[in-house]
Amino acid sequence: MCWGREHALPRGISYCETTRCVSSETPCLEPHIKQKMEPFLEACLARMAKPLVKPKLGKWLATSPSVVH
Secondary structure (H helix, E strand, O other): OOOOOOOOOOOOOOOOOOOOOOOOOOOOOOHHHHHHHHHHHHHHHHHHHOOOOOOEOOEOOOOOHHHHO
C-alpha cells in the first residue's frame, strides 16, 4: 500500500507512526544496504508511475481514496 498523507486512510486500516526523521537528517546506511535499497526504491517508484492496467483480484495498488471506491 502506498498512500499519500493528504488522504485519510480507509476504515479498517490504521497507521501508527513510531519515528519521524527531520528532512535535513541524512540517514547513515551501510554501503551494502544502500546498494540493495536504491534499485528497489527505483523499481517501486517506476511501478507507481505507470498507469494501472486491468486490476486482478488480490493484486492492486491502493494509492488514494478514489482507487478504493
